[in-house]
Amino acid sequence: MSADTVAVRRRARRRPDWAGLGLGLALTLVILVPMLVVITWSFSNVWRYPSILPQQMGLKFWQATLARADVWSALVTSLSLASVVTLLSTVICLPAAYAFARLKFWGRDVLFFSFLAGQAFPKFGLLVAIAAIFLQLNLISTFWGVVLIQLVGTLLFMIWIPVAAFQAVDRRMEEAARDAGAGPLRVFWSITLPQAAPTIFSAVLLSFVGTFYETEGAWLIGAPQIRTMPVLMITFINNQPVIQYGAVLSVLLWVPSLVALVFTRRVIGSSTFARGFGG
Amino acid sequence: MARLTLNALGKTFGTTTAVAAFSLDVKDGELVCLLGPSGSGKSTLLRMVGGFETPTSGEVLIDGEVVTRTPPERRPTAMVFQSHALWTHMNVFGNIAFGLRIRRLPKAEIASRVGRVLALVGLEGYGKRQTNQLSGGQQQRVAIARALVLEPKILLLDEPFASLDQHLRERLREEVRDIQHRLGITTLFVTHGQDEALSLADRIVVLKEGRAEQVGAPAEVYRSPATPFVAGFIGSMNRLPGSVEAGRFRHGALELPLEGVPDGPAELAVRPEHLVVRAAPGGGAASLRRLTDYGTHRIIDLETSEGARLKAQVADGADLPQGPGLQLEPTAWAVFRNDQVIARSPA
Amino acid sequence: MTKVRVPSGAGESRGPLGLLLVAVPVFLLGWMTVWPILSGLVTTLFPKDAAGFSLELYDRFFSDDYSLDNLRLTLWTCGVTSLILLAVSVPLALYLRFARGPLASYVQTLAMFPMFVPSIILAFAFIRVLGPNGTVDTILNALGLAKIRSPYLTVWGPVIGLVWDNIPLTVLILTSGLGAVPNPAIEAARDVGARPLTLFVHIILPRMWSSIFVVISLTILGLFTAFTLPYVLGPASPEMMGPFMQRTFSDLRNPEMALTQATIVMGFCILFGLFYVRSVARNRRD
Numbered sequence A: 001m002s003a004d005t006v007a008v009r010r011r012a013r014r015r016p017d018w019a020g021l022g023l024g025l026a027l028t029l030v031i032l033v034p035m036l037v038v039i040t041w042s043f044s045n046v047w048r049y050p051s052i053l054p055q056q057m058g059l060k061f062w063q064a065t066l067a068r069a070d071v072w073s074a075l076v077t078s079l080s081l082a083s084v085v086t087l088l089s090t091v092i093c094l095p096a097a098y099a100f101a102r103l104k105f106w107g108r109d110v111l112f113f114s115f116l117a118g119q120a121f122p123k124f125g126l127l128v129a130i131a132a133i134f135l136q137l138n139l140i141s142t143f144w145g146v147v148l149i150q151l152v153g154t155l156l157f158m159i160w161i162p163v164a165a166f167q168a169v170d171r172r173m174e175e176a177a178r179d180a181g182a183g184p185l186r187v188f189w190s191i192t193l194p195q196a197a198p199t200i201f202s203a204v205l206l207s208f209v210g211t212f213y214e215t216e217g218a219w220l221i222g223a224p225q226i227r228t229m230p231v232l233m234i235t236f237i238n239n240q241p242v243i244q245y246g247a248v249l250s251v252l253l254w255v256p257s258l259v260a261l262v263f264t265r266r267v268i269g270s271s272t273f274a275r276g277f278g279g
Numbered sequence B: 001m002a003r004l005t006l007n008a009l010g011k012t013f014g015t016t017t018a019v020a021a022f023s024l025d026v027k028d029g030e031l032v033c034l035l036g037p038s039g040s041g042k043s044t045l046l047r048m049v050g051g052f053e054t055p056t057s058g059e060v061l062i063d064g065e066v067v068t069r070t071p072p073e074r075r076p077t078a079m080v081f082q083s084h085a086l087w088t089h090m091n092v093f094g095n096i097a098f099g100l101r102i103r104r105l106p107k108a109e110i111a112s113r114v115g116r117v118l119a120l121v122g123l124e125g126y127g128k129r130q131t132n133q134l135s136g137g138q139q140q141r142v143a144i145a146r147a148l149v150l151e152p153k154i155l156l157l158d159e160p161f162a163s164l165d166q167h168l169r170e171r172l173r174e175e176v177r178d179i180q181h182r183l184g185i186t187t188l189f190v191t192h193g194q195d196e197a198l199s200l201a202d203r204i205v206v207l208k209e210g211r212a213e214q215v216g217a218p219a220e221v222y223r224s225p226a227t228p229f230v231a232g233f234i235g236s237m238n239r240l241p242g243s244v245e246a247g248r249f250r251h252g253a254l255e256l257p258l259e260g261v262p263d264g265p266a267e268l269a270v271r272p273e274h275l276v277v278r279a280a281p282g283g284g285a286a287s288l289r290r291l292t293d294y295g296t297h298r299i300i301d302l303e304t305s306e307g308a309r310l311k312a313q314v315a316d317g318a319d320l321p322q323g324p325g326l327q328l329e330p331t332a333w334a335v336f337r338n339d340q341v342i343a344r345s346p347a
Numbered sequence C: 001m002t003k004v005r006v007p008s009g010a011g012e013s014r015g016p017l018g019l020l021l022v023a024v025p026v027f028l029l030g031w032m033t034v035w036p037i038l039s040g041l042v043t044t045l046f047p048k049d050a051a052g053f054s055l056e057l058y059d060r061f062f063s064d065d066y067s068l069d070n071l072r073l074t075l076w077t078c079g080v081t082s083l084i085l086l087a088v089s090v091p092l093a094l095y096l097r098f099a100r101g102p103l104a105s106y107v108q109t110l111a112m113f114p115m116f117v118p119s120i121i122l123a124f125a126f127i128r129v130l131g132p133n134g135t136v137d138t139i140l141n142a143l144g145l146a147k148i149r150s151p152y153l154t155v156w157g158p159v160i161g162l163v164w165d166n167i168p169l170t171v172l173i174l175t176s177g178l179g180a181v182p183n184p185a186i187e188a189a190r191d192v193g194a195r196p197l198t199l200f201v202h203i204i205l206p207r208m209w210s211s212i213f214v215v216i217s218l219t220i221l222g223l224f225t226a227f228t229l230p231y232v233l234g235p236a237s238p239e240m241m242g243p244f245m246q247r248t249f250s251d252l253r254n255p256e257m258a259l260t261q262a263t264i265v266m267g268f269c270i271l272f273g274l275f276y277v278r279s280v281a282r283n284r285r286d
Helices: A003-014 A018-042 A060-066 A069-102 A108-114 A123-137 A143-168 A171-179 A184-213 A216-222 A229-239 A243-269 A271-276 B042-050 B092-102 B107-120 B136-148 B166-183 B194-200 B218-223 B228-233 C015-045 C056-063 C065-098 C102-116 C119-130 C135-142 C156-178 C183-191 C196-224 C228-233 C241-251 C255-285
Strands: A044-046 B004-013 B016-026 B031-035 B057-062 B077-080 B154-158 B186-191 B203-208 B211-216 B238-245 B248-251 B254-257 B264-270 B275-279 B286-293 B298-304 B309-314 B324-330 B334-337 B340-344
Touching (some): A018 C065, A018 C102, A044 A060, A060 A069, A060 A243, A069 A108, A069 A143, A069 A184, A069 A243, A069 C015, A108 C015, A123 A143, A123 A216, A123 C015, A143 A184, A143 A216, A143 C015, A171 A184, A171 B077, A171 B136, A184 A243, A216 A229, A229 A243, A229 C119, A243 C102, B004 B042, B016 B042, B016 B057, B016 B211, B031 B042, B031 B194, B042 B077, B042 B154, B042 B186, B092 B136, B107 B136, B136 B154, B166 B194, B186 B194, B203 B218, B203 B228, B211 B218, B211 B228, B228 B238, B228 B334, B248 B264, B286 B309, B298 B324, C015 C255, C056 C065, C056 C255, C065 C196, C119 C135, C119 C156, C119 C228, C156 C196, C156 C228, C183 C196, C228 C241, C241 C255
Parallel strands (some): B031 B186, B031 B203, B154 B186
Antiparallel strands (some): B203 B211, B238 B248, B238 B264, B248 B254, B264 B334, B275 B324, B286 B298, B286 B324, B298 B309
């Protein structure tokens, strides 16, 4: 990098990086330790106050939690919701993203930026306004009502990220394919899509995971019939005296997020991602 | 193989004119270079031939058939792009075979044709490589193979070697010339490098602001530039402002006899290698500024008594005196007035 | 990657196709963002009971002490959370902008980590650590000290949770904003003898303002109607606007009043919303 970096490095060698050590320690305490506590809870058969460590470790509550019918039905609900929403979102958003990135049509810029409108309003306020409309349409407490509300939540992501991905594809690659005899559809399928695929895959994954954890829409529109994993988790926190159930459910619930962490690091680490949020 | 005819081809983007009523006939097997600075419309012209831009006027004919509105995939043209535009998600074989697969050729034939064209560009056995494992020169060779495998009637090259270093560029240039000769394929080559155009082309089209300034064989364009722009753009050129008075061009003490040219301001254009410099004991038109040895030749920088700077190629130069004592004698030259040639040295 | 360029060439002539391709998402957006807001306005300004235009619903909200308390609590939480968030994130972002090496990447990984912890898991972890008989109590007890006054179910519960939850995005935006401060500018200032504090106040801060405003807008928009964390961690009364609206809608079955609350909340956020959208659009354009 530049001379500045070198200067920083030189200084770092001269004396320890106190700021870094302080921040690292503080973040470890505040961010890592609570997560470790939850994981420990999920593997403890007995842990009574005031013991610092669990009296007995084991998988007792994993078996107990996995044997609960409400956990399985919530898992099925969450997975089918997330799959349906992601699938629908992919089907309607990818062609739109391609159009925004590559075609010229009336009102394109205005329509493109209009997807920000959802961000201009406080989310739960908007949800209440939508719920009021769903009430008249009898969509409250239905699977498809929740699908619709979560689908709207994915629009911005699923259009803006793929638009950037499509725009990043070198036009000349597409032209070379036209030149080789491919029609516009074939070019999209054989060249544009594979080139944009890694970024689009991240967007799809983010949309799946985001939907999986979406709590507020599911709670407001879905309750009491549609019970997703996060909704079940809320009831566990509020009404379940056995702490370990919640702990096991937390760890279970966390898996998709960790998968997303592994696969989307590249996208989220990039400065483009922050700029997408206006940074 | 094929004849390409451009008939009053024009393209405007909004209010700017990229190409203005451009006409050209490219003969069967001919290699024509479109040469010009950036923004001269040469790439737009090529892209209209390839079908990537729709002309706003005029027409494109291949073997007498109008293809002006035919999309690229149905044109018998193949293009090699500046940044090679290889598909990075396919290997070398996949890149070259793509067009053949679209045409649903049998597998065995695809394999043999890809093999043949890889051999042609000197990349036997590279089929399984990923494109990012290749050097810049190899990537460009793959791009050329990809274009050739479809056996196009017209080959289009859009500054294909611009991103390569000088040495590699020269080698690939020769290879392309070789392949083009062997296949006898009609070729349109866009470049902004005069060396490239001079060494490759059967004919050169010098473009400026969407218009052809001159069309001709390399030697003709070099020796007898039609306009000051061509004179300045190709090769190194000295330009001396002066005037014509009573049948003579004058710039200070430098004088040239002209015949049948009316009086008025004029500009003399002469190449460094066509300017003989001698010591003039009685004082001359110019003084010596500096001598630079390029190994193969030497260049001296001169300043005329009128304050104009010029260069001349000399065999030795060490014998020339310092100070104002040099006599200039152009051996081949042109005189321009209002961007038109008004006189030329006798051939 | 962020450029929105006018395409040329092959795509020029396909006007109707483009509109067709974007039609479904645009329709969904209109139906589920624009329409609910307009319809909400109309419903609350022309209530069923009244014959025509009436501010009765708004009147009821602003004359009800409980509603006003909730609004006040929400405003207080927004303010306090934003301040704490900035106090935590600005040093973090500054550190990450200038530090290199393994320790810096460790700090960065941890700072981004909450992005991958769903808020509901965070809420559970919060209760296990800071709740009654939680980890903190256990440790204090082992050291022979008195228990803490747990922030669980107090106004501080949502504040702590929301700060935790918002650290990654805030740090990300601030770091990206700091990227706009060129190294030579800092070098030059150091060269003329600027101390770190002077450097921060005169060189860095002036270029950070826009990111800070973006962060504040984004946080306020998110916090004003935060639901999950206040619902699980906050006090039952007064409650923040998120849980309050949900209860009015679902438990009290009074969608008209819930809509009124939502409209009031949107009114409070409109400026932040517009500012935020403007900055995103501007960033996206250049």
